[in-house]
Amino acid sequence: MWSFFARDPVKDFAYEILPDTQEKSGIWTLHRGKRKTNGEPVSVFVYEVSQGTDPQTQLAKAAVKRMKTLRHPNILAYVDGLETEKSLYLVTEQVTPLAVHLKAQAEKGGAGELEISWGLHQIVKALSFLVNDCHLLHNNLGVWSVFVDRAGEWKLGALDHVAPEQGDPSGFSLPAPKAVYPDMEKYDPPEMSNGNGEKWAGEVWRLGCLIWEVFNGPLPRASSLRSLGKIPKALVPHYCELVGANARARPNPARFLQNCRAAGGFLSNSFVESNLFLEEIQIKEPAEKQQFFQDLSDNLDSFPEDFCKHKVLPQLLTAFEFGSAGAVVLTPLFKVGKFLSAEEYQQKIIPVIVKMFSSTDRAMRIRLLQQMEQFIQYLNEAAVNSQIFPHVVHGFTDTNPAIREQTVKSMLLLAPKLNEANLNQELMRHFARLQARDEQGPIRCNTTVCLGKIASYLNAGTRQRVLISAFSRGTKDPFPASRSAGVLGFAATHNYYSVTEIAARILPTLCAITVDPDKSVRDQAFKAIKSFLSKLETVSEDPTKLADIEKDVASCAQPAGASSGWAGWAVTGMSSLTSKLIRNAPGTEGSAAAEGSGSTSTTGPTSATDTEPAPASGKVGRSSSSVTVKKQSSDWSSSGWDADDSWSNEKEGQGQSSAGEEGWGNDWGEEETDTTLANKTLSLPEGVRLASEYNWDKSIASKGASQNDLFASVSQRNAASTADTTVRIEAGLSKAELSKKKREERRKELEAKRAERKAAKGPLKLGARKLD
16 A cells, blocks of 8 residues: 555656666666756766676665765766665766777877876876875776766766775775676786785776776786887886886876976876866966966867867856956957857857957957957847947947957948848948048048948948949048049949949049059059940940849848859959058058058149049040039039938048038039139130140150159149149239139039029938038
């Protein structure tokens, strides 16, 4: 009756044994298991009482007792246990027998000496603890008594035969290993029969047998110990001491450890040093921790993968969350992250990264931006838009140029994951401010490059409003590389422009760059012009191809993961340009321009490009042609960005031309009215003007000037024309009055057109403000 109410204790056991392969470990059977409540993996040693003898049952019960009382980092950790009439259950941390581990490593190419060195260090340390601190003898040391955990750390187990060195005071004695396993006799030291030597003599002899088997496999006979086999040279002298015939000469485990740790010893390497530091990291000084994490990054490539995942990674996460390690943990953290699966990365690394982005430490922020490529694939769009991007955008306004530059570059990786508002509104406002106002030429250049690369992710409306105006502004930058980036931006995004925009807005801009002081900029401009002209010629020859050429103009933004690469020659141009800018340290605009153009003087070309871009492009041909070009430029520039966007609202700043109708159009209109000398020549007789041109062309031809000399002589011609014009205007006051009247009429006409455009657009949208 009472048996009906009895409950099976195994069913109530908190651990579940998994039905998979079993490993024999002495009198025990090793199973994989897990905790029923949270699924934590464990190892379960099971001994069946019915299948064992009485001595074996005594050994099993003694092992459970020793496991409960002995606690050491290098001894197999006891978790739980259960004893029933039929079985004994011993639950430990999840481990694998050393023999199985070495076999698996051999299939991968063999265990490295670094891993073995640290494993032997742990076993010797555990043995020293038993002998010197606990005054116990293991009596069963061998490959079968060593286990390996998930981090690759070796643990000493098989405590079945552990006994006091002086014997049990109660008189109870456990059976010797060879009494249970007859084949264990080959591991007994030669003095076993007479008992000579120190108390640890037998222990270190078996340690020598363990070392031999780790490097050479199972020991066939005791005499095989004389053959060194694959034992490393640095370990040979210390190994010979362990298996020496003189028992009294065998070293204590502690002294053996000390000898091997000496300079040049087998246990003296970066892997052992790193492990020893990690064991004591909680009591180390902050400066020591900083230095350790800096050196750790270089050593991780040679460390075992399991060790990095299960021992180094937890320490890195702890050091960041609870310590003051700061940015130095990032490099080793991302290196270790390469060993994790996508699920493990999401659980362990991503929460830390999200928290790091909110840090105010500049070193932390710039390290994150520089290494974003290593973790961007694991970030989901929700986390990017709500938790990461709001912190990243602060880098656009940082006073440190390096952070601004890295923030711009990081947008190449973040853009595919940004939502509509962050990408088409917030990001474009920051790009507009950087391109117009940033004092660093390389940053303005990288902004233009980045805009061209993420153009495919923008919606059609933003592309039509932004691209032409932004790249046009880039072509007027005083920094030569920025002008080149503007030209290449047009070429890379050629499929997003209609033929009307190409003819009326893009080609006039590119034509103005054909007289750029920098040869490389001119070359890129000519290539781009040829590309766009070929499209116009194609449509002119066959109008039915118009739809095919403009198929991408109104296309939707590409989904995340789609490519927005540069086409054709734009790829090579932008790659070499960006690498050049990265190598250059931030400096003055003048010096950067000099380096880009290869000229010795930067005052001339920089000022010509910066302050008077339109006149420089218009003075190559006739004066009447220069007026025509500038009129077209004013038209397409003034229709650039909407009034609610930063690019259209910002005024000219940092020595650059602004892009909107309140910026570029207005400034250029005043420049035409007040300062352009080409307009004044229109009032002169046609014959006189042609004569001066004839004289100029004749002088150039007589000198046989090269192409660069031709562009350099443009300013000379302008100066001569200006002096000649001044003399002629002073000679006739009626012509001066007529010219003044025409300028007034032109000013009124421009103001009327500007008022009509403002009226047509209507009032500004609520919240549309100029970005500082």
